[in-house]
Amino acid sequence: MAQLDLRRKLxxxxxAAKYDASxxxxxxxxxxxxxxxxxxxxxxxxxCHAYTPDGRCVSLLxxxxxxxxxxxxxxxxxxxSSNVERARFSVEEVVKLTLDFYRRNYIEGLFLSSGIxxxxxxxxxxxxxxxxxxxxDHQFRGYIxxxxxxxxxxxxxxxxxxxxxxxxxxxELPRDEAIRRLAPQKDPGVIxxxxxxVRLKVEAARPGKKDRAKPPKFAPAGQSTQxxxxxxxxxxxxxxxxxxxxYGGYGLKRVYYSAFSPIxxxxxxxxxxxxxxxxxxxxxxxxxLMRFYGFSAPEIGQSATDGMLDLAIDPKLxxxxxxxxxxxxxxxxxxxxxxxRVPGLGVKSVNRMIQVRRWKAxxxxxxxxxxxxxxxxxxxxxxxxxxxxxLTDAVDLRQRxxxxxxxxxxxxx
Amino acid sequence: MRVETxxxxxxxxxxxxxxxxxxxxxxxxxxxxxxxxxSGQGGLLDQIEETPxxxxxxxxxxxxxxxxDLAGEVILHRSADRFDLMYRLLWRLRxxxxxxxxxxxxxxxxxxxxxKNVSRASHKMKAFVRFxxxxxxxGEAWVAWFEPAHRVxxxxxxxxxxxxxxxxxxxxxxxxxxxxxxxxxxxxxxATRDMAPDGDAVEDYWKTYYASTFNPAxxxxxxxxxxxxxRYWKNLPEASLIPExxxxxxxxxxxMVEAAPTPVNARLARAVAPDARVSGSxxxxxxATLPELDRAIQGCRRCPxxxxxxxxxxxxxxxxxxxxxxxxxxxxxxxxxxxxxxxPAGQVFNAALEDAGIDRADVYVTNAVKHFKHEPxxxxxxxxxxxxxxxxxxxxxxxxxxxxxxxxVILALGGTAGLGVLGRKPAVTRERGQPIALEDGATGLxxxxxSYLLRLPDEAGRVRERAAFVxxxxxxxxxx
Numbered sequence: 001m002a003q004l005d006l007r008r009k010l011x012x013x014x015x016a017a018k019y020d021a022s023x024x025x026x027x028x029x030x031x032x033x034x035x036x037x038x039x040x041x042x043x044x045x046x047x048c049h050a051y052t053p054d055g056r057c058v059s060l061l062x063x064x065x066x067x068x069x070x071x072x073x074x075x076x077x078x079x080x081s082s083n084v085e086r087a088r089f090s091v092e093e094v095v096k097l098t099l100d101f102y103r104r105n106y107i108e109g110l111f112l113s114s115g116i117x118x119x120x121x122x123x124x125x126x127x128x129x130x131x132x133x134x135x136x137d138h139q140f141r142g143y144i145x146x147x148x149x150x151x152x153x154x155x156x157x158x159x160x161x162x163x164x165x166x167x168x169x170x171x172e173l174p175r176d177e178a179i180r181r182l183a184p185q186k187d188p189g190v191i192x193x194x195x196x197x198v199r200l201k202v203e204a205a206r207p208g209k210k211d212r213a214k215p216p217k218f219a220p221a222g223q224s225t226q227x228x229x230x231x232x233x234x235x236x237x238x239x240x241x242x243x244x245x246x247y248g249g250y251g252l253k254r255v256y257y258s259a260f261s262p263i264x265x266x267x268x269x270x271x272x273x274x275x276x277x278x279x280x281x282x283x284x285x286x287x288x289l290m291r292f293y294g295f296s297a298p299e300i301g302q303s304a305t306d307g308m309l310d311l312a313i314d315p316k317l318x319x320x321x322x323x324x325x326x327x328x329x330x331x332x333x334x335x336x337x338x339x340x341r342v343p344g345l346g347v348k349s350v351n352r353m354i355q356v357r358r359w360k361a362x363x364x365x366x367x368x369x370x371x372x373x374x375x376x377x378x379x380x381x382x383x384x385x386x387x388x389x390x391l392t393d394a395v396d397l398r399q400r401x402x403x404x405x406x407x408x409x410x411x412x413x
Numbered sequence: 414m415r416v417e418t419x420x421x422x423x424x425x426x427x428x429x430x431x432x433x434x435x436x437x438x439x440x441x442x443x444x445x446x447x448x449x450x451x452s453g454q455g456g457l458l459d460q461i462e463e464t465p466x467x468x469x470x471x472x473x474x475x476x477x478x479x480x481x482d483l484a485g486e487v488i489l490h491r492s493a494d495r496f497d498l499m500y501r502l503l504w505r506l507r508x509x510x511x512x513x514x515x516x517x518x519x520x521x522x523x524x525x526x527x528x529k530n531v532s533r534a535s536h537k538m539k540a541f542v543r544f545x546x547x548x549x550x551x552g553e554a555w556v557a558w559f560e561p562a563h564r565v566x567x568x569x570x571x572x573x574x575x576x577x578x579x580x581x582x583x584x585x586x587x588x589x590x591x592x593x594x595x596x597x598x599x600x601x602x603x604a605t606r607d608m609a610p611d612g613d614a615v616e617d618y619w620k621t622y623y624a625s626t627f628n629p630a631x632x633x634x635x636x637x638x639x640x641x642x643x644r645y646w647k648n649l650p651e652a653s654l655i656p657e658x659x660x661x662x663x664x665x666x667x668x669m670v671e672a673a674p675t676p677v678n679a680r681l682a683r684a685v686a687p688d689a690r691v692s693g694s695x696x697x698x699x700x701a702t703l704p705e706l707d708r709a710i711q712g713c714r715r716c717p718x719x720x721x722x723x724x725x726x727x728x729x730x731x732x733x734x735x736x737x738x739x740x741x742x743x744x745x746x747x748x749x750x751x752x753x754x755x756x757p758a759g760q761v762f763n764a765a766l767e768d769a770g771i772d773r774a775d776v777y778v779t780n781a782v783k784h785f786k787h788e789p790x791x792x793x794x795x796x797x798x799x800x801x802x803x804x805x806x807x808x809x810x811x812x813x814x815x816x817x818x819x820x821x822v823i824l825a826l827g828g829t830a831g832l833g834v835l836g837r838k839p840a841v842t843r844e845r846g847q848p849i850a851l852e853d854g855a856t857g858l859x860x861x862x863x864s865y866l867l868r869l870p871d872e873a874g875r876v877r878e879r880a881a882f883v884x885x886x887x888x889x890x891x892x893x
Contacts, residue, residue, distance in 0.1 A: 190689070261631060265672075291791075
């Protein structure tokens with residue numbers, strides 16, 4: 001086989017990695033090179049160094065070590081039976097690209113994944129070698145996200161956690177039965193066990209009150225996973241239930257949702273269609289409601305039809321329209337948990353309201369200044385100079401707030 | 414009209430001194446003006462006669478720290494009236510000491526908004542500066558040309574020092590320049606684009622990466638522009654690709670959608686890994702050994718509890734154990750570790766065993782139900798008691814453990830365990846400690862579950878109940 005030049009390899013192996021939605025570079029321990037050694041820093045907040053026309057951020061050099069793979073997952077561009085062009089980086093090539101990009105301030109660090117070659121152990125070992133070289137040979141202090149190969153030996157996972165800021169193993173399909181059908185070499189039980197192992201290690205590395213010496217850091221930015229939306233027929237309620245179970249079980253920092261996207265050289269098993277971007281968007285909103293707004297998955301699911309969230313309005317508004325008996329809420333006296341349930345009020349707005357109302361009674365104008373648009377909020381609140389009267393229970397409230405439009409698909413098609 | 418002159422655009426110390434003078438002299442905001450020396454931007458203002466304000470001997474007055482912090486940010490904003498806004502706030506603070514907390518106030522909201530824009534400009538500078546490599550007499554160095562949305566060079570330079578402390582670099586902007594020589598940071602005069610290098614060999618790789626990581630099937634140019642406003646594009650090497658990537662995306666997507674699936678890659682497919690799928694049903698296995706039983710439990714689908722659990726947790730202990738202890742179900746920690754009784758209740762149990770003089774290594778420890786039943790609640794999982802159907806379904810496994818281990822005594826911890834062992838729900842408090850003859854010849858005993866000891870609210874009750882639990886274990890030991 002002809003030797004591929006480095007740019008061609010980069011092109012193939014970035015293309016092969018882009019269906020993984022994770023891009024976070026935030027929430028890790030604080031590091032810098034101000035001691036005059038090494039390269040790089042992390043300061044808590046992630047940085048998106050560029051955005052591509054798909055609206056996604058480019059924060060990390062997201063590539064595969066190789067797109068050769070012995071697994072045959074129907075949804076994946078890199079499955080063994082696909083005819084895509086194959087390539088493989090050497091450990092040194094990945095290290096050099098990462099450092100070259102980092103020095104020019106293109107990236108926050110590296111997100112390295114790989115097709116499974118030879119065995120889970122061998123593949124994980126290659127990924128760990130890259131991370132070890134960056135950290136030990138080059139004193140690299142930037143961000144590293146390593147893909148966890150769930151089948152790999154726990155000792156390799158442990159080593160990966162010493163070098164990486166974040167680890168992730170992707171569940172990909174919300175239904176276990178679908179994993180068996182579409183990804184025959186994957187075992188959801190093995191993936192869950194690997195995530196359980198990471199959670200135990202992360203918790204063991206958290207310094208206890210009594211510890212004198214800090215335990216060595218283990219994946220300080222935690223772990224995440226990804227679910228593909230629209231490949232296995234699972235409805236939104238099932239996806240949310242799966243997410244809730246993953247967040248609770250494994251202390252995940254994030255569950256990413258990736259609208260199943262057409263790939264070059266697709267498999268005959270899966271229908272190729274345009275990615276359900278609006279559905280993905282609604283799931284992210286629902287995810288936010290579960291993590292920051294005190295909603296449970298079943299609560300959000302109440303307003304779903306046949307298990308699917310409403311595409312035309314956001315899930316919080318859908319819930320509120322369905323739960324009118326809980327409104328209107330008095331912005332001058334309601335507890336934080338209830339303010340968070342008002343459509344149109346975000347966490348920041350609520351925090352500011354609570355701060356301001358200690359000093360002065362809020363009028364509708366004040367609420368307007370703390371939020372983007374008061375129109376959506378108005379029917380659900382009372383303020384010093386405002387009461388919605390019959391508006392809260394108006395039969396056509398939905399029409400008034402969100403006039404019917406053809407369901408919007410977030411793309412230019 | 415009182416006019417105060419500041420040394421430069423972001424002269425916060427000069428502004429503070431001037432504003433203090435003005436306020437002590439009782440100059441109302443509408444009569445105060447600030448100008449920047451040499452900026453000429455005053456226009457008409459320059460012709461107004463400046464009345465020097467005498468430095469008042471009056472004692473300084475206090476302002477909230479929140480105001481000073483905010484002023485330090487707002488002064489970096491490019492708006493011409495920022496000094497006036499800040500002075501207006503300072504003036505109002507005299508009568509409204511809590512003003513900074515009223516974020517709905519028009520002036521406060523305005524200042525906060527400008528501070529937010531400044532903070533965003535600083536963040537975007539961290540993101541969008543692009544260094545290019547040069548070589549000079551001293552070796553390798555890095556130079557960037559950048560045009561910040563607000564005057565954030567000084568505010569943001571520290572970030573580049575912390576990140577690139579071992580590189581020699583300069584960031585050139587129309588407002589000024591920052592230089593780091595590996596030891597100290599220096600600021601210099603405004604620069605022009607032609608003072609920076611016009612290319613770097615690695616930029617081609619970067620552009621290749623940028624183009625390849627883009628997914629043409631998900632075009633969302635508005636989101637891109639919201640986060641990466643066009644004003645920055647001219648200094649981002651990758652941005653030159655945007656028009657072409659955008660224009661071709663529809664064609665590329667249609668091609669992918671319409672393309673017929675290709676035949677399987679036969680050459681590679683020979684290397685496919687074996688299926689992880691367990692062939693046939695495994696949950697009706699009758700195991701000959703404990704390890705075999707453990708494997709079979711992993712495939713159990715006798716009730717739906719496997720779905721949200723990490724794994725089935727088989728019992729643990731010697732096959733010849735004389736004592737089998739049966740708990741309710743694995744908890745959060747047991748579910749992750751795959752071992753019974755390793756969580757908080759397990760620790761209580763271990764300590765009690767020790768006090769009763771029983772070595773845990775001699776005991777076969779298991780649960781009536783092998784998967785963890787729970788309900789997610791935020792970042793935690795709340796234990797839920799398994800129902801009779803689930804316990805009954807799982808007796809398939811517990812019975813096999815009893816058949817393989819053949820213990821002399823079986824101790825059931827709590828009602829659920831009792832149901833698993835006896836096949837009927839026992840009255841724990843009434844039947845506690847009374848030997849029950851079991852069908853397989855073993856002696857059954859019932860006591861409370863150790864998690865009950867953890868839940869007791871008062872210390873006295875805990876001590877009393879723990880002692881009773883240890884007594885139950887001692888009674889068990891005498892039966893062995």
